Amino acid sequence: MLNHGNSSSSRDVATLLHPQTNFRAHEQNGAFVVTHGEGVRIFDENGKDYIEGMAGLWCASLGFSEKRLAEAAMRQMTKLPYYHIYNSKSHDPAIELAERVLALTPVPMSKVFFANSGSEANDSVVRIVWYMNNALGRPNKKKFVSRQKAFHGSTLVSGSLTGLPHLHRDFDLPLAGIVHTDCPHHYRFAKPGESEEDFATRLADNLEKMIVTEGGAETCAAFIAEPVMGAGGVIVPPRTYFEKIQKVLKKYDMLMVADEVICGFGRTGNMFGSQTFNIQPDIMVVAKALSSAYLPISGVILSDKIYQVLADNSARVGMFGHGFTYSAHPVAAAVAVETLKIYAERDILSHIRKVGPRLQAGLRQFADHPLVGEVRGVGLIGAIEMVADKASKQPFAPEQRVGPSIAKAAEENGLILRAMGDSLGFSPPLIITEDEIDQLLTRFGRALDSVSKQMGREVLKPAA
Ligand SMILES: Cc1ncc(COP(=O)(O)O)c(C=O)c1O
Numbered sequence: 032m033l034n035h036g037n038s039s040s041s042r043d044v045a046t047l048l049h050p051q052t053n054f055r056a057h058e059q060n061g062a063f064v065v066t067h068g069e070g071v072r073i074f075d076e077n078g079k080d081y082i083e084g085m086a087g088l089w090c091a092s093l094g095f096s097e098k099r100l101a102e103a104a105m106r107q108m109t110k111l112p113y114y115h116i117y118n119s120k121s122h123d124p125a126i127e128l129a130e131r132v133l134a135l136t137p138v139p140m141s142k143v144f145f146a147n148s149g150s151e152a153n154d155s156v157v158r159i160v161w162y163m164n165n166a167l168g169r170p171n172k173k174k175f176v177s178r179q180k181a182f183h184g185s186t187l188v189s190g191s192l193t194g195l196p197h198l199h200r201d202f203d204l205p206l207a208g209i210v211h212t213d214c215p216h217h218y219r220f221a222k223p224g225e226s227e228e229d230f231a232t233r234l235a236d237n238l239e240k241m242i243v244t245e246g247g248a249e250t251c252a253a254f255i256a257e258p259v260m261g262a263g264g265v266i267v268p269p270r271t272y273f274e275k276i277q278k279v280l281k282k283y284d285m286l287m288v289a290d291e292v293i294c295g296f297g298r299t300g301n302m303f304g305s306q307t308f309n310i311q312p313d314i315m316v317v318a319k320a321l322s323s324a325y326l327p328i329s330g331v332i333l334s335d336k337i338y339q340v341l342a343d344n345s346a347r348v349g350m351f352g353h354g355f356t357y358s359a360h361p362v363a364a365a366v367a368v369e370t371l372k373i374y375a376e377r378d379i380l381s382h383i384r385k386v387g388p389r390l391q392a393g394l395r396q397f398a399d400h401p402l403v404g405e406v407r408g409v410g411l412i413g414a415i416e417m418v419a420d421k422a423s424k425q426p427f428a429p430e431q432r433v434g435p436s437i438a439k440a441a442e443e444n445g446l447i448l449r450a451m452g453d454s455l456g457f458s459p460p461l462i463i464t465e466d467e468i469d470q471l472l473t474r475f476g477r478a479l480d481s482v483s484k485q486m487g488r489e490v491l492k493p494a495a
Pocket of ligand 1: 148149150151182185262290291292293
């Protein structure tokens with residue numbers, strides 16, 4: 032082992048299969064073992080601190096040491112550590128959480144179905160929509176349109192909704208009936224001189240063409256989108272995009288599913304990304320910041336129109352035959368309730384609106400750097416994309432691993448970031464202060480400088 036030749040790391044390598052990991056490289060490099068957290072920081076086995084610039088996986092919104100969440104878990108653990116909500120059973124944490132979530136939605140919603148992860152929630156969306164369309168006597172209306180570079184999860188169905196090649200390759204995905212339309216990344220995919228508005232119009236036209244090719248209103252059931260694409264590289268949609276997309280969806284009687292797993296609960300500066308980008312969803316999916324990630328819980332939020340169809344059909348066929356042992360797990364639900372209380376008490380939205388501009392302005396200070404092609408973001412989410420040539424936007428060859436090298440250098444400088452190809456993602460805990468944002472930017476600047484220095488003249492040399 033090269034870097035982490037200690038006993039925890041060796042035991043890890045001997046036993047654990049890690050998600051989204053190159054196993055052979057892991058055997059070589061060992062594990063990065065995290066021991067504890069404090070505020071926006073985590074600490075490794077040697078006591079070194081890191082600013083968690085990604086809040087883990089875009090999720091630890093209240094940082095890594097919120098005692099109130101631990102206490103809420105403990106209270107619920109000792110009162111009712113487990114119960115289910117099948118067959119009309121219930122418990123107070125589930126009820127209170129559903130009430131609180133429904134009180135926050137940007138459009139009137141009727142019911143919440145709880146699951147344990149974003150993937151399960153998105154799988155549940157597909158089941159719900161299929162069940163609904165069968166109930167409505169529309170057995171052919173089942174197709175989902177997602178987007179290239181979307182991330183909606185890793186299970187077979189949510190992994191199919193995902194539009195990233197590495198989640199499909201050698202897994203026999205995507206499954207039939209799930210298609211992917213354009214990624215709305217203006218910097219990468221707009222034609223020369225095309226405005227954001229014109230790009231959005233072209234993408235909406237392309238969506239319509241795809242829907243028609245796939246069979247139109249008869250076969251196409253729903254469109255799913257993250258308001259800001261996360262794992263695809265933090266792609267902020269072009270102006271007017273969702274207005275134009277939703278017009279097409281209406282024309283073909285398709286549902287709008289907003290995957291708010293990353294954007295939900297303040298990330299973009301509003302409670303939901305749907306508000307930031309003028310989305311009127313029929314279904315919303317939440318997870319991650321719902322519980323500040325302290326325990327796994329996710330939710331599918333449904334309009335009343337959809338609920339009424341499900342309700343009629345459950346009466347007709349005997350039940351709604353879907354759910355999980357841990358749906359609305361009382362301890363996870365209690366932690367989520369406490370999380371939402373903290374957001375309200377501390378007015379997390381005002382905080383994000385105050386500190387978000389500092390992060391966005393700070394990231395944009397790197398725009399002139401020779402390696403930087405685009406800086407993008409909104410609220411407390413952003414990305415910096417590295418390119419071989421600024422003028423032509425030519426990317427580096429993947430084998431140059433420029434993005435991963437910068438993430439590694441950031442780590443050496445005490446900052447955890449995520450490299451998505453050559454885009455470095457930023458999505459710190461929502462509690463981050465201006466001072467901590469400045470420290471994050473300083474550490475990033477050092478990492479960027481050290482990699483550009485190592486690259487020497489190569490910095491400016493495009494890939495062959
Ligand atoms: C937008 C979005 N949807 C769904 C998921 C899947 O969530 P999970 O990993 O909890 O299954 C993720 C995970 O990052 C996500 O970013």
